Amino acid sequence: YPESIDWRDKGAVTPVKNQNPCGSCWAFSTVATVEGINKIRTGKLISLSEQELLDCDRRSHGCKGGYQTGSIQYVADNGGVHTEKEYPYEKKQGKCRAKEKKGTKVQITGYKRVPANDEISLIQGIGNQPVSVLHESKGRAFQLYKGGIFNGPCGYKNDHAVTAIGYGKAQLLDKNSWGPNWGEKGYIKIKRASGKSEGTCGVYKSSYFPIKG
Numbered sequence: 001y002p003e004s005i006d007w008r009d010k011g012a013v014t015p016v017k018n019q020n021p022c023g024s025c026w027a028f029s030t031v032a033t034v035e036g037i038n039k040i041r042t043g044k045l046i047s048l049s050e051q052e053l054l055d056c057d058r059r060s061h062g063c064k065g066g067y068q069t070g071s072i073q074y075v076a077d078n079g080g081v082h083t084e085k086e087y088p089y090e091k092k093q094g095k096c097r098a099k100e101k102k103g104t105k106v107q108i109t110g111y112k113r114v115p116a117n118d119e120i121s122l123i124q125g126i127g128n129q130p131v132s133v134l135h136e137s138k139g140r141a142f143q144l145y146k147g148g149i150f151n152g153p154c155g156y157k158n159d160h161a162v163t164a165i166g167y168g169k170a171q172l173l174d175k176n177s178w179g180p181n182w183g184e185k186g187y188i189k190i191k192r193a194s195g196k197s198e199g200t201c202g203v204y205k206s207s208y209f210p211i212k213g
């Protein structure tokens, strides 16, 4: 796997989005991984619909929170996900309108979990494609993050999903869904903790990526 990678350089990352005020990070994180693998497989970067997951993933709880597995399973089981243009974000949960939409859906064939608490497995995973990872986000240090390599303070109670879209020798590069004014233009660099640890703020604890073709 490469020494460092930034999927933005490969045109596999859409502009930073904003989930607020809805607790739908799980939908934004999953969508970013599907946008990424779709670009890698087809060469086309298409912004996809978080609203479809928010409305249609029955395992998750809309703006009250959701699961990485529920949302990525929805995409795998329901013929994919519509484009953002077809099914734009409304900042609140509505009824599922996926069937009413005409356009083609971006499909995946399944998903895999990265071995937990294993930095090298996660790094290898990110080397292949963007990966959904978790973070603890209720701490002030995370909320007020402005830039630089984040090393806490933070707890390990993961309550927020973001998308790892790159890494370097010392850090992971994660895309958040709190708009471009948070952090480093909407991104956060998280300090790489070596070995079998849970990672800084638990970022190695639960990571998923879509399989396509």
Ligand SMILES: CC(C)C[C@@H](CO)NC(=O)[C@H](CC(C)C)NC(=O)[C@H](CC(C)C)NC(=O)OCc1ccccc1
Pocket (backbone or CB within 6 Å): 019, 022, 023, 024, 025, 026, 060, 061, 063, 064, 065, 066, 067, 068, 134, 158, 159, 160, 161
């Ligand atoms: C304050 C939250 C609603 C903010 C949002 C992000 O916007 N957080 C979330 O949606 C997080 C994302 C999760 C991947 C860690 N989800 C959560 O915290 C959800 C919330 C419940 C109501 C569905 N709970 C949750 O993930 O509990 C941990 C767990 C994972 C797998 C099996 C059992 C238990």
